[in-house]
Every structure is written in C-alpha cells, then in structure tokens.
Amino acid sequence: MSDEDRVHVGTVDDLHASASRTVGLEDFGDGEDRHREALGVLLDSLHTDAGLTPAGSKYWRSVLKGALTARLLSTSALASDPARAEVAIERPVVVTGLPRTGTTALHRLLGADPANQGLELWLTEVPQPRPPRETWEDDPAYVGLRDLYSGFMAENPDYGGVHYISADDLEECWQLLRQSLTSVSYECLTRLDGYSRWLAGVDWVPAYRQHKRNLQLIGGGDPDRRWVLKNPSHLFALDALLEVYPDAVVVQTHRDPRKSMASMCSLAHRTAADWSTRFTPEYIGSSQLDLWARGVETFDAARARHEADPASRATFVDVDHHELLDDPAGVVERVYAAAGTELSDEVRAAVVAENERSLSGDRAPAHRYTLADYGLSEERIAERFAGYRGLDA
Numbered sequence: 001m002s003d004e005d006r007v008h009v010g011t012v013d014d015l016h017a018s019a020s021r022t023v024g025l026e027d028f029g030d031g032e033d034r035h036r037e038a039l040g041v042l043l044d045s046l047h048t049d050a051g052l053t054p055a056g057s058k059y060w061r062s063v064l065k066g067a068l069t070a071r072l073l074s075t076s077a078l079a080s081d082p083a084r085a086e087v088a089i090e091r092p093v094v095v096t097g098l099p100r101t102g103t104t105a106l107h108r109l110l111g112a113d114p115a116n117q118g119l120e121l122w123l124t125e126v127p128q129p130r131p132p133r134e135t136w137e138d139d140p141a142y143v144g145l146r147d148l149y150s151g152f153m154a155e156n157p158d159y160g161g162v163h164y165i166s167a168d169d170l171e172e173c174w175q176l177l178r179q180s181l182t183s184v185s186y187e188c189l190t191r192l193d194g195y196s197r198w199l200a201g202v203d204w205v206p207a208y209r210q211h212k213r214n215l216q217l218i219g220g221g222d223p224d225r226r227w228v229l230k231n232p233s234h235l236f237a238l239d240a241l242l243e244v245y246p247d248a249v250v251v252q253t254h255r256d257p258r259k260s261m262a263s264m265c266s267l268a269h270r271t272a273a274d275w276s277t278r279f280t281p282e283y284i285g286s287s288q289l290d291l292w293a294r295g296v297e298t299f300d301a302a303r304a305r306h307e308a309d310p311a312s313r314a315t316f317v318d319v320d321h322h323e324l325l326d327d328p329a330g331v332v333e334r335v336y337a338a339a340g341t342e343l344s345d346e347v348r349a350a351v352v353a354e355n356e357r358s359l360s361g362d363r364a365p366a367h368r369y370t371l372a373d374y375g376l377s378e379e380r381i382a383e384r385f386a387g388y389r390g391l392d393a
Helices: 012-023 035-048 054-080 082-086 103-110 121-125 133-138 140-155 174-180 184-188 193-200 205-219 232-236 238-244 257-275 281-308 321-326 328-339 345-358 378-384
Strands: 093-097 226-230 249-254 315-320
Touching: 012 035, 012 054, 035 054, 035 174, 035 193, 054 082, 054 121, 054 174, 054 205, 054 257, 082 205, 093 103, 093 232, 103 226, 103 249, 103 328, 103 345, 121 140, 121 174, 133 140, 174 184, 174 205, 184 193, 184 232, 184 257, 184 281, 205 238, 232 238, 232 281, 238 249, 238 281, 249 281, 249 321, 249 328, 257 281, 257 378, 281 315, 281 378, 315 321, 315 328, 321 328, 328 345
Parallel strands: 093 226, 093 249, 249 315
Antiparallel strands: none
C-alpha cells in the first residue's frame, strides 16, 4: 500500500456503498440539500488541503461514513412513519455563541428540566424515535456507543476537564447538520481551504430542514416537550435557522475572546493534532481566530436585521459567562421568561444539581493553555473582535 493510499479517505460512491452495507439500507433521501455535492467538496479538500496522516484518514472515513449511515437510518425511519413530518417544533430554545463561552454548560442546565428535550449523543449517531429511557441498556446501538465513549474518556482522562462526552449526554446539533455535510465544525478539526470557501457561499436552509426532520423523528413521541438545542456554528447561519424555526428563542453566550479563543484552540489541538501535518498550533490559532470572528460578525449582522423586523417572531437573549458561573439558575430563569415559561422551584433545584454535577468528578473543568501556544496575543484578538460585546466582559 502506498503512502497516498493510506491517507485517502475515499470517494463519494464508495463511502455511500460502505454506509449502505453497514445498515442494509440504500435510500439516502437525496434531495434539496445536495449532500453528495457537499461530500465531494469535503473529500477534495481533505485530500488536497488537510495533509492527513494515516490516523487522520481513518478518523475522517469513520466520521463521514457515520454521517451517511445516520442519514440512511433517519430517511428509513421517517419513510416508515410519514406522520412525523407533521410534528410541530414550537418555540425551541437554541443556544449559540463563540465556542468555550458556556454553551455546553447552559445547554445541559436547560436539559435538566424534564419538560424539555435535547439531542442525546447516541441518537444523533443512530436517529430513531427516542425509546423509553429504561430500555436503552437493552439496545445494542446504545450499549455500543456507551462503551465507545466511556472507553475514550478512560483512555483520555484529561479530556473530561475540557469537554466531557458520553452517549446519553446532550450534545451539539451539528451532529444533525453533518447528515448534509454542512458544518463549520469540520473546519475546527483540520485544514480545509477548499471546503471553507464552498461553505461560505452555500445555502444552509436545506440542511436545517434536514435538521428539523430529525427532530421530528427523534422527539415526535414527546411533542409537548420543548426542544433545547446548542451549536456554536449557528452563528454562521442565523437566517437559515430562523427560516426553519421562525419562533426560536436564540440565546447568545458571551465571554472575553481573549479567554475563549485560547480555550478553543487548545480543544482543537487536543482533539485533532495527530490527524494532520498541517493542523499545526500556529495554523490553528490563525484559522480559528478568523473563523470565529467572522462567525460573530455574520451573526450580529443577521441578528440586527431580525430584531429590526416587526414581523420577526424570534426572541434573543444574551448571557454573559460570568453570570452563568455566578447564578446559573438565574440565567435559566431569564431564558425561561423569554420563552414565556416560569421556572418552578422543582426545576430550579434540578438546575442547581446539574450545575454541581458538571463541576465535580471527571466533569470538573481542568484546562491549561496559553495564547502564545497558538501564535496569538491579547492585542491581536482584541483587534480582530473590536466591537464584540463580550470583549470587555
């Protein structure tokens, strides 16, 4: 086998064929989101721009095959129950903001309320109507993913302090956007110049419609429970998000980017450094700074348009990182008020308990990094984020 073979992720056709063989399904729901085109662009960029190592090639093949497998499963399940397409997704709470600004913490605090529902990680991998919780241990798909993620955390004990993951934790809904191969999250894992240029000009609305179909599938058995979702990359696609979910409560978290950017770079480096010869600390610093500053600029401009539009049904809430640390239940109460819901004493207690759980044991934050590790300085970040409301927080 040549070096080129070892770092070749695959082709559009062979990845589709491999996914089909894995689950015995063939209907990918080819439609308006043109996922085959997106996959082709992403593969070209991986092979041209990324400088993949053999480990990186193996990782990306697994990720892309997993996206296609998830698409097959959701397409099949939706076809078997067409009524799911009529399930309303009303007034979802959508958390977004720069990475490492408290989006995950707030998302999981909101998920502590049993009246809410979020995306458990395992159900983004194997989309299906959410089974009763007491049956999950009998589901081979859940057990396999539970063991996979618990094994990863055991092998990487320091990772929990950066971003704790498990099969039944609530996770980012980019896992649904990946069915359309449309997400800036890929750009946080390797160098993808060609894909980045393509993504900057693409229409995200079809990907969000696929996103909604999956929510209708997974949560259709609980139509009265409010969806709480989280994804920093919503910053790049607010118009598309609100076209599909026009009455969303959009929560934007804020933290001084001189802190959040260093943390973001460290997370990207810890996660993906071994997968590429070109995803160097210096490249991570420069590319992530540009990516997320552009995300804030894009979001702020779109938000201003929607807030100025009297016909808009969206609601926006701002949450400062310090506020989230000092009074997590108060933050949740304020989000609830924006959504037209009261925070009961029982739910407040559940939020407090979840916050305490997130700060203890393997989940306790423990993350060490410096800006200089990634060729950045406070002055450079302050200049790039000039005007951002979180800069002086």
